[in-house]
Amino acid sequence: MITVLALVGNPNCGKTTMFNNLTGSDQYVGNWPGVTVAKKGGMLLNHPDCEVVDLPGIYSLSPYTLEEVVTRDFLVYEHPSVIINIVDASNLERNLYLTTQLLELEIPVVLALNMMDVVEANGDEIDIERLSRELKCMVVPIAAINGYGLGELINVALAVAKEKSTNQGLPIFSDTEEISVRGIERLLPDRESTQLKRWLAIKIFERDNKVIEQIKISNNLLERMNALRRRCEVAEDDDAESIVINARYRYITNTLRSCIKKKLKTGELSASDKIDSIVTNRLLAFPIFFIIMWAVYYIAIQTLGSMSVNGMEKIFGTFSDYLTQLMELGGVSLTIQSLVVNGVVGGVGAVLGFVPQITILFVFLSFLEDCGYMSRAAFIMDRAFRQFGLSGKSFIPMLVGTGCSVPGIMATRTIENEKDRRLTIMLTPFIPCSAKMPVFVLFAASLFPDKSWVGPSMYFWGIIMVVVSGIILKRTAPFAGETAPFVMEMPAYHMPGLKTVLKHTWEQVKSFILKAGTIVFAASVLVWFLQSFNTSLDLVSPTESMLANIGRFLAPVFVPQGFGNWQAAFAALTGFLAKEAIVSTFAILAGSGGDAGSKADLVLKLQSMFTPASAYAFMIFTLLAAPCCAAVGAIRSEMGSWKWTFFAVGYQTGVAYILAAIIYQVGSIIQ
């Protein structure tokens, strides 16, 4: 019998850190069936018969948002052995709101009072014993960030699970309210357990439509229940839903009065508030934001970045020379040698050369995400995003998307409104990602060596296209609609642990390297193969190869953009596998295998294939056209349908095609 521990809590309460601590690396991530809500689970460390399920962060168990429904259904129908309710101790009032709802279910609850380190730092005091008595459940103080209290929590949770005790209801209702709720409870058929009846009665009282549909009681009984509810609503001059919410908060406020002593008086500034007085300051917010972004990209790309690219080149150069010698010694055929040196090392090496830059970029982005800055960014940008029909919440996926579109697209899950979500998913890939970076760096260095505005201008175009597309699409039927409700928490800043940031960074860098090792590797081998042979499998020069033929077939398509030649056409095609593959494709085409002069060869080759105007058009096309297959996969999984995926990809490629054409035509006239 597997013991299932369900982790439930508000967003930003430290649930993820806790989940990672409890399960180590033995985790799985998937989706709840039928919905795009992440399902995370894993085995409890050192307890092979215990499973931990991480439920989505929720503020309440109402039937309104997908996350709430998924969590509620899991708790009611899957019946885990115990609920570990993680609560932010520095923000108890709102966190306990969910707790009062959990305590009404039939599953035993253990309250994990997280962030005790923050409570201590603030100088606040919590009477844990008293709290436990008032809430009638076990309360364990923890600090997930350093593992404090984790052992005790596990022991308590497992003990509670074994006891199979049930929760005692909390006396949240006033007399009038209690009469109505109990009245409804008595009308419920006896096939349910007492505790479940209580929960159902409260839900029916609240007009929870999902529950009312599911329990199927006679219209007669329903009418009597409605009457009971109405009596209470009239007596209190409020609707039942509000009555229950008020009752909960009333109970919490009263309880906490005797359990907590806060040090800060209202109006006094906490450390986070002080930081925010600068970061979200009326005048300083935007300049600070742009400085942060500029600094991240400048350090990652320009300075440290280009230094590392040169370093990597030397390493790969030496490596391939060494390999060549080895192969000569081993009598390996020239063809295979070419495959290894020109194909694999040339192709994959060109991409791996960017790993240092990507790493630096991801370290910065992970830090920004983990410290809590993202919600500030949403706060600052909300008004701007409203102008084209979205909200500040749409900004976060795009910001994350500057690292990689895949997590960016997944970050759209926080957007509840489906239309806004779809629109954000479609537009996120317009923002330059770290894989497109190598393409821009290469082209900028080759054709615009002293024009430092070229690389950064890609961000400018990305943003413009997001804005313009947003404005236009929001007026069309599939996306038009009311602006969704927007209420967002701004969690306190916290210094992310070095381990967390590094772990986060490593996950992203690992994907990048894995992509290089798989997709780019396969693409490079394929490109090398297609470039070296003709259809009868004779060794030929590149201009007579299969690749050239395919390229020539495609080339006319790109004439308006100025790069209607077979090499560029084919390279653009490989961009659909992985954007970095464009770089590796050109590297192989330029025959730049591995000697030190290789980069110069590549640069020369590009200069011969493109004019400044067509190069810029090519960059624009790469920026905006359909993203790599991994991102398309993410789009498909988040959109939930192929129809929408094709629409998104089609739109992106169409925009790319047109804008690139305009840029080229205008560019060549200017030149």
Add this chain to the structure above:
Amino acid sequence: MRTLREIAVGQTVTVVKIEVTGAMKRRIMDMGITKGTDIFVRKIAPLGDPIELKVRDYELFLRKEDAEKILVE
């Protein structure tokens, strides 16, 4: 009686009535803005909207068009 939108930065007010409707009402109440709750107006975003409020020990932001529907004193 005034709306939350009109309250100046730095003031603390108490919620008297919530005239927001639908899912937004539920959401606002779930987040702790209920009759009788104290709200401290922390600041306004650089572009003029949304507003940052301190409610029940945490920071939250709300659009002005929704704040307009919360009556306070």
